[in-house]
């Protein structure tokens with residue numbers, strides 16, 4: 001079908017061709033770019049990009065440090081919409097804008113499927129990146145053999161995480177997230193669990209409790225000194241506190257107290273206490289800034305917030321971990337990109353993506369890329385689409401409708417951003433977004449298929465990298481490859497002399 005927009009595009013092409021043939025130019029004059037071509041902004045941009053990539057540095061040495069950023073649910077369309085949103089919120093051209101990590105020179109695509117699903121969840125995906133093998137959805141730190149929720153079968157199926165291997169080799173390790181610290185992605189850094197939901201003891205199934213499986217919060221706090229994280233920051237305080245103390249734990253344990261009882265261990269509960277931490281003054285820091293997930297960036301007060309932003313946590317984490325002369329491994333998760341997408345809420349999806357961009361920029365401003373490998377990726381995609389023919393510079397949270405009207409069969413407008421599945425879907429006829437403020441922060445985009453919570457999407461996600469061995473981020477790779485690359489870059493593929501393997 002030829003739409004009005006198509007017809008306009010075709011008409012434009014035909015008149016351009018006629019104008020070209022009417023000019024005095026002969027084919028020979030096209031042997032090189034023309035004068036108007038050379039001064040076109042995109043021509044200038046293309047030349048600059050070529051020069052930048054030709055001059056890019058291949059760093060073949062080992063990395064002292066690795067920082068892995070994970071945008072949870074940040075698929076390719078979220079990155080594109082995120083860069084437009086971030087540019088437009090700064091008052092600059094959104095379409096030609098780049099997020100901080102899009103400037104990193106090395107790129108690959110990763111295939112995210114798990115051992116039992118075409119579309120991965122955050123547990124299996126983070127576990128693949130952390131351990132170098134794939135597992136089942138809902139499972140972390142185990143092979144794909146045990147079924148989800150089977151505590152007994154998980155015995156003997158444990159696989160070492162990169163953080164555990166790095167700790168055993170004398171490096172410091174850390175995990176930072178805007179989600180609960182016991183949530184799937186950060187948990188995959190330190191935990192081995194047959195079920196991602198076993199965050200506190202109250203969440204264990206009776207069989208798992210009887211079989212002696214430990215909840216994820218306990219695994220974080222009680223892991224042996226040789227593998228305990230040096231830094232863990234995020235939300236989820238309730239999973240660490242007894243019910244009597246306002247928490248969710250039925251076993252009466254106060255895991256914050258237990259953490260502080262460890263050697264040279266500190267606990268911080270707000271941004272002020274976090275700021276007061278000094279590098280080298282402690283070996284283990286636990287920061288829990290909310291009972292549940294941290295607030296979305298759009299809902300965090302602009303100033304005076306007691307909850308640190310992802311950028312603030314990232315900055316402090318790098319300052320603290322850099323005190324270790326042996327180097328560090330740090331995982332930083334923008335955990336709530338995913339939550340906003342599950343709610344079909346594009347405004348928060350994109351503002352969380354923009355905050356991840358700021359966190360990466362913060363890190364790049366602090367580290368030396370000659371000794372620090374910086375990787376930015378997603379664990380999986382979401383069913384967000386950018387569709388329609390909105391005019392250039394149209395607000396990315398606006399309507400896709402162009403000057404010819406909606407062109408839809410139901411004569412209703414539609415937003416540029418929609419979702420494949422989620423709570424924005426409806427069995428009845430859809431709402432007309434022209435009647436709504438689509439740029440409002442809680443506006444819910446429409447979805448094709450009604451689901452209480454949007455499903456993840458299964459297409460590949462990008463990996464961006466710079467630093468030592470970043471050139472080995474290339475091609476289309478399995479999600480589990482990232483572990484192998486990071487382990488090699490850190491020089492952990494050979495056992496360090498005098499260090500005994502943990503398992």
Ligand SMILES: [Zn+2]
Pocket residue numbers: 073122338339342456
């Ligand atoms: Zn999710």
